Amino acid sequence: MNRASSLHAPTFSPLYRQIKQLIMGNLESGEWGPGDAIPSESELAGRFGVSQGTVRKAIDEMAAENLLVRQQGKGTFVATHKDPGSAFRFLRLVPNDGVPQVSQSIPLECWRAKAGPDVARTLALEPGAPITILRRLLKLGDEPVVFDEIYLSSELFPDLSLEVVRAGDSLYGLFESRYGVCMVRADERLRAVAADRVSAELLQVAEGSPLLVVERVTFTYGRKPVEWRRGFYSTRNHHYRNELG
Amino acid sequence: MNRASSLHAPTFSPLYRQIKQLIMGNLESGEWGPGDAIPSESELAGRFGVSQGTVRKAIDEMAAENLLVRQQGKGTFVATHKDPGSAFRFLRLVPNDGVPQVSQSIPLECWRAKAGPDVARTLALEPGAPITILRRLLKLGDEPVVFDEIYLSSELFPDLSLEVVRAGDSLYGLFESRYGVCMVRADERLRAVAADRVSAELLQVAEGSPLLVVERVTFTYGRKPVEWRRGFYSTRNHHYRNELG
DNA sequence: TAGTGGTCTAGACCACGTC
DNA sequence: ACGTGGTCTAGACCACTAA
Incomplete structure (x- = not known):
C-alpha cells in the first residue's frame, strides 16, 4: 500500500486523490480519449495496488466533475461532447x-x-x-x-x-x-x-x-x-x- | 437489515437513499433546524439499524446538495444562511x-x-x-x-x-x-x-x-x-x- | 482523552448489459 | 454465464476538535 507523501507534509492528499491524479494523467496525455472505455475498477485497483473502493472513490469524484461517465453493466467511459445530453451542457x-x-x-x-x-x-x-x-x-x-x-x-x-x-x-x-x-x-x-x-x-x-x-x-x-x-x-x-x- | 421495498418494484431505491429521506424528514419537520448539529454517523447508524457506511453515503449526497455541512472532528450541521461563505451563494x-x-x-x-x-x-x-x-x-x-x-x-x-x-x-x-x-x-x-x-x-x-x-x-x-x-x-x-x- | 468525521480495506451480494 | 458498476457490511486506523 502506497501511503507515500502523507507524512506530516503540508501537501498531504489521500490515496484516492493520488489515484485520481494518475487517472487524470491518462486523460491529459490522451491515452484514454473521449468516448473510450477506461479499464474496470478491479483492473485499476490491481494495477495501482489499492483496493477497489479506493479506485471507486477516485472515479466518483471524476464522474461528479463530468470527466467520466459510469454505465452500470458496461463500464466507465471518458466523457465526450458527441453523445446527446452532453451536447447542451454549455449552451444555457x-x-x-x-x-x-x-x-x-x-x-x-x-x-x-x-x-x-x-x-x-x-x-x-x-x-x-x-x-x-x-x-x-x-x-x-x-x-x-x-x-x-x-x-x-x-x-x-x-x-x-x-x-x-x-x-x-x-x-x-x-x-x-x-x-x-x-x-x-x-x-x-x-x-x-x-x-x-x-x-x-x-x-x-x-x-x-x-x-x-x-x-x-x-x-x-x-x-x-x-x-x-x-x-x-x-x-x-x-x-x-x-x-x- | 431493511431491504424492504426493494423487490422488483419500479420504485426501487437503495437503502442509503431511504436513509436520506428519513434525514430529510427531520429537516422538513424542523426537528433539526439550520445551524444545529445532527446526530453522529454511528448514532444514526444504530438508530436506523444500518451500517455507518450507509449513513455516510446518505449524508454525502446531502452535503453535495448543500443541505448539510460536515466538519471533521466536530460533527455534521444543518446548512444555514447565517455563516459567512453561504451568504453569497445566491448572489452571482x-x-x-x-x-x-x-x-x-x-x-x-x-x-x-x-x-x-x-x-x-x-x-x-x-x-x-x-x-x-x-x-x-x-x-x-x-x-x-x-x-x-x-x-x-x-x-x-x-x-x-x-x-x-x-x-x-x-x-x-x-x-x-x-x-x-x-x-x-x-x-x-x-x-x-x-x-x-x-x-x-x-x-x-x-x-x-x-x-x-x-x-x-x-x-x-x-x-x-x-x-x-x-x-x-x-x-x-x-x-x-x-x-x- | 474521548468523540467526531475521513480514509482504506476485504468480501459479499445485487442490478445491468452482453454474449 | 460472465463481467461491469452499484450497494452494503464490518472493522481498522488516521486527522481533527474540544474538554
Missing part, C-alpha cells in the same frame, strides 16, 4: 415557451491574427502568439439567437477554417475529434448591453436594443484555458437558464 | 475589477395583495391567496446595482413588514430564523431588457439603457417553491458570474 439558452428546437451553427468568418495582451492573458499565451478567430451565428429553430466571436490558439487548432467548421458536428465535438482537445469546464461573465450595428443586423433586432453578452473562458483537463469567446444573445424569445444550489 | 453579481465590496440591502416598500394566476402557479398557491410583495434596493459599495421585487406567501411569512426586514440580517437569514423557512435551491432565468423609468431612477442609469433581468424561483426542502422574485441588475461595473461544469 432555452426558448421561453420551453419547446425544444433544432439548433444550427452557421460559420461566418475565420481568420488568423496575433494575440493582443488581453487574449494572451486569458489563454495563457505569449503576447503576439498566433491565434485563430472564428465568427458564427447560432440559430434555434428559424430564429438567429446567438452571435459568437471565438478566439483560439492557432497552435492547438492548426488548420481550423470555415470549411473545417462547416463539415463538423458541434464545435466542441469537432475540437475533440480533430484536435484532441476536450472542453471540460467554463467560466462565464454575463452583462446586458445595447446592440451594435453588426450584432443587430445578424440577430435581426433593432440597433441599440438590449442584448445579453456572455464572455466565456473554456478549460480542458487540468484547468488549462483553451478558448475565449464573446457571445451576443438575443433574449426576445429565449432566456439564459441557471440553477443555483 | 460581482464587480468587474474583482475587488470585493460591502453589500447593503435597502427595503423600499412592502404591501399585501392577492396572488394572480402567474404568481399562484409558480408558488403553488390557490389563485387569490394572500401574498406579500417586497421591493428593495441592493447596494454594493456605494453603487445601487440591484432592484428586486419579491413575492412571498403571506401564510408562510405572516408578519413580514419593512420594519422586520430592516431589523434583520440578510433576507434569507431572516426567513430562516423568523419563519423557519430555509432556502436551499433556486432556478433563475436571465434576460436583457431596456430600463423602465422606475428601475432607471433607482439604479441611477439612463432610461432605456440595458439591464439584466433575473427571475428567480427559490425552493426550500423537498423542492417546495417559496419565493418568486424579479431583479433588475445594473451591469455597468458588475457582471453575473457563472461556472459551467
Whole structure:
C-alpha cells in the first residue's frame, strides 16, 4: 500500500486523490480519449495496488466533475461532447415557451491574427502568439439567437477554417475529434448591453436594443484555458437558464 | 437489515437513499433546524439499524446538495444562511475589477395583495391567496446595482413588514430564523431588457439603457417553491458570474 | 482523552448489459 | 454465464476538535 507523501507534509492528499491524479494523467496525455472505455475498477485497483473502493472513490469524484461517465453493466467511459445530453451542457439558452428546437451553427468568418495582451492573458499565451478567430451565428429553430466571436490558439487548432467548421458536428465535438482537445469546464461573465450595428443586423433586432453578452473562458483537463469567446444573445424569445444550489 | 421495498418494484431505491429521506424528514419537520448539529454517523447508524457506511453515503449526497455541512472532528450541521461563505451563494453579481465590496440591502416598500394566476402557479398557491410583495434596493459599495421585487406567501411569512426586514440580517437569514423557512435551491432565468423609468431612477442609469433581468424561483426542502422574485441588475461595473461544469 | 468525521480495506451480494 | 458498476457490511486506523 502506497501511503507515500502523507507524512506530516503540508501537501498531504489521500490515496484516492493520488489515484485520481494518475487517472487524470491518462486523460491529459490522451491515452484514454473521449468516448473510450477506461479499464474496470478491479483492473485499476490491481494495477495501482489499492483496493477497489479506493479506485471507486477516485472515479466518483471524476464522474461528479463530468470527466467520466459510469454505465452500470458496461463500464466507465471518458466523457465526450458527441453523445446527446452532453451536447447542451454549455449552451444555457432555452426558448421561453420551453419547446425544444433544432439548433444550427452557421460559420461566418475565420481568420488568423496575433494575440493582443488581453487574449494572451486569458489563454495563457505569449503576447503576439498566433491565434485563430472564428465568427458564427447560432440559430434555434428559424430564429438567429446567438452571435459568437471565438478566439483560439492557432497552435492547438492548426488548420481550423470555415470549411473545417462547416463539415463538423458541434464545435466542441469537432475540437475533440480533430484536435484532441476536450472542453471540460467554463467560466462565464454575463452583462446586458445595447446592440451594435453588426450584432443587430445578424440577430435581426433593432440597433441599440438590449442584448445579453456572455464572455466565456473554456478549460480542458487540468484547468488549462483553451478558448475565449464573446457571445451576443438575443433574449426576445429565449432566456439564459441557471440553477443555483 | 431493511431491504424492504426493494423487490422488483419500479420504485426501487437503495437503502442509503431511504436513509436520506428519513434525514430529510427531520429537516422538513424542523426537528433539526439550520445551524444545529445532527446526530453522529454511528448514532444514526444504530438508530436506523444500518451500517455507518450507509449513513455516510446518505449524508454525502446531502452535503453535495448543500443541505448539510460536515466538519471533521466536530460533527455534521444543518446548512444555514447565517455563516459567512453561504451568504453569497445566491448572489452571482460581482464587480468587474474583482475587488470585493460591502453589500447593503435597502427595503423600499412592502404591501399585501392577492396572488394572480402567474404568481399562484409558480408558488403553488390557490389563485387569490394572500401574498406579500417586497421591493428593495441592493447596494454594493456605494453603487445601487440591484432592484428586486419579491413575492412571498403571506401564510408562510405572516408578519413580514419593512420594519422586520430592516431589523434583520440578510433576507434569507431572516426567513430562516423568523419563519423557519430555509432556502436551499433556486432556478433563475436571465434576460436583457431596456430600463423602465422606475428601475432607471433607482439604479441611477439612463432610461432605456440595458439591464439584466433575473427571475428567480427559490425552493426550500423537498423542492417546495417559496419565493418568486424579479431583479433588475445594473451591469455597468458588475457582471453575473457563472461556472459551467 | 474521548468523540467526531475521513480514509482504506476485504468480501459479499445485487442490478445491468452482453454474449 | 460472465463481467461491469452499484450497494452494503464490518472493522481498522488516521486527522481533527474540544474538554
